[in-house]
Amino acid sequence: MNEARKRVVIIGGGFGGLYAAKGLGNHDVDVVLVDRKNHHTFQPLLYQVATAALSPGDIASPIRGILRGYKNIEVLLDAVVGFDLNERRVHLRDGADLSYDFLVVAAGATHSYFGHDQWEPFAPGLKSLEDATVIRRRVLLAFENAERTAAEGHDPGPLNFIVVGAGPTGVELAGALIEIARGVLAQDFRRIDPAQAHVILIEGGPRVLAAYPEDLSRSAAEQLGSLGVEVRTGAMVTSVEPGLVRVGEIEIPSAVTLWAAGVAASPLGKMLTPNTDRAGHVPVGPDLSLPNHPEVFVIGDLAAAKDSDGKLLPGLAAVAQQEGKATAKNIVRDLYGQPRKPFHYLDKGLLATIGRQAAVAKFGRIHLTGFIAWVAWLCVHLVLLIGFRNRVLVLVNWAWAYFAYQRGARLITDVEPIPQAQAAPAEEMKKAG
């Protein structure tokens, strides 16, 4: 390696890290991208893997393959366990150190149970392909277990799917679950009627999609309702147990509980600075660098980056992408002795899909709902998907799912042992004594 060349270390192969790397591709700098996974995951479509519409391979792409064309970029499969900001070194899990001239930390976020980590086994969240496969397995097994219980002559009890948290992920999961029950699986069982399944979306706040304008929240709640989802806002979950969710004093039996309520930034944030916010976000300057460390950038879901009007930027793929590109440009400016430019987020809008021909979208002042919002969502996500092959496959999968009311990826692959059908109380809801 040319010793005079500067080295940029990028942590994370999500949207932020990947676009930072691409922006530095074929420039006069050595780039090392470190990720714990060998693949980039297209997170906006994870819920489609969790609900068996797409396969894991459809929404993931090997990072090496994406960056293959840039000879100045190398990819390392490893985990970061610490930093030495003064010595400019990154500590890796297997004991080795990486030195850097510039560091870009784009380690993302994970789910938060607000101090109730004991709920996690009973209410998995959705951040990785592994999470999505676990959820897919549990959802499909719930129907299988009910059918088996019925075949043995017992009452399988109510088949409730409870989604906690009505942000975009919760809304998308709830919509997809009702579609599976009412459409996809409708003809597949002989003893139970999947269409009798209940999907309940529980939100602590006053409305679904709190980050959206109120009229779109209202429309989303209406669209969910007309699909058959029961929406309960202002309902705080007080406990999640096997087969049960408590909302205040009310017990709701649950075949599958999913967690879409909280987000916590990667623990790497706290290793960079003690000044993270409550959710673990790292405060950054206008150029997305760490205070007192202009050579360290923090981007994507891990950063508490602010808009020009001082508002915290949301945890969106589009934000991470733009931050990655901007950071790469500022590093190149440093290399050529030019002044850095502050980051400005170009708002491309908000989009959340709810189900078949149901969505809400906001582009500037334009608010869309229903079919036209759904078409907009479809187009935007096809374009965003990284890699030609994935785009074609996803299109084939979607077309198939849409026209045939089929979901091809309905595989239960073992990792967890197959649970026995859960004993559920005969009444759907009862007050706790």
Place this chain on the structure above:
Amino acid sequence: MNEARKRVVIIGGGFGGLYAAKGLGNHDVDVVLVDRKNHHTFQPLLYQVATAALSPGDIASPIRGILRGYKNIEVLLDAVVGFDLNERRVHLRDGADLSYDFLVVAAGATHSYFGHDQWEPFAPGLKSLEDATVIRRRVLLAFENAERTAAEGHDPGPLNFIVVGAGPTGVELAGALIEIARGVLAQDFRRIDPAQAHVILIEGGPRVLAAYPEDLSRSAAEQLGSLGVEVRTGAMVTSVEPGLVRVGEIEIPSAVTLWAAGVAASPLGKMLTPNTDRAGHVPVGPDLSLPNHPEVFVIGDLAAAKDSDGKLLPGLAAVAQQEGKATAKNIVRDLYGQPRKPFHYLDKGLLATIGRQAAVAKFGRIHLTGFIAWVAWLCVHLVLLIGFRNRVLVLVNWAWAYFAYQRGARLITDVEPIPQAQAAPAEEMKKAG
């Protein structure tokens, strides 16, 4: 349920069980198909999932979906733990019993380590989607670990992939592995050259593809050699250890060892009769029924069915398929009081693929090798694949893999912890002291 109607219980949703069920579809009989998995796996293409050419979803299809159109068939996700042949009952894992008038046992086979089950963790076999995902992860991680070791300034040592057993699965795996190393991954790494990887195919017998005519064995060995696979016949593996395979006194360091050497029929066979053969196959009569139990049929890889000339039928998808169809017809004949017909296997030929444009095939007296055999293999497998959707997707995947020298399914998904790079001796081979 109509009590007068007879009930057929089918164990297993592989080729045998599925074709037996389809043959009974919409007949005047109740059918229950029991499988531990919710999906049918197209086993002939499993090695393509193991080597990242196809995704699990491409070669698997939910059994419920396949049989959805037959209202007299129900599917149960459960495992069989025993039989009461006199009472005509099947014992299920969750404690329930299924009674039957006819029983079709098509439980298949698994790998055998010939009494060395302790080798399994270090040399996984390939029978299920889960196996294929484990192998894919290990193969991809071997390259990642070597790259990381090199990036840390150490010598990663030789990168050997050892396949034990040169039947069709072993030959296919070896050919696909060399293709990954020399073609697919060639541009992806900066520190190591994947093309320097060695693929070694070890066979205890005198030739590869022992079940094929000698000229095709010879051609297969030649085609493997020209692709770059090192073929060692007459070599008995004496021990498999972490990072090491022993052949007699010779130690071969191994980054990944795969087992394709032995097959053992499902343990359900021994629950049906004490008279299984050495590999656990159940002897059956000319109509594939169990001696003294004409209402019990055993088909597919579990059965020791014989050809009209007394030769044991091989464990092929085509054999299981034909046996399933024939069994369904005999059950229908019983229902209508007609005499059963003995099973005759219609030999459709033998096909094994070796790599890009490399294969061997035997159709009756016609022996094909190289490109034309490979095209025949491709056509046959596309037609055999069950389900329209899978066929289209597999075609897209294959076309992509072929023209772009890319493999889209190169995902490492965690289940096993990521192993550290294995310490390998500096010399590739050395005599044990």
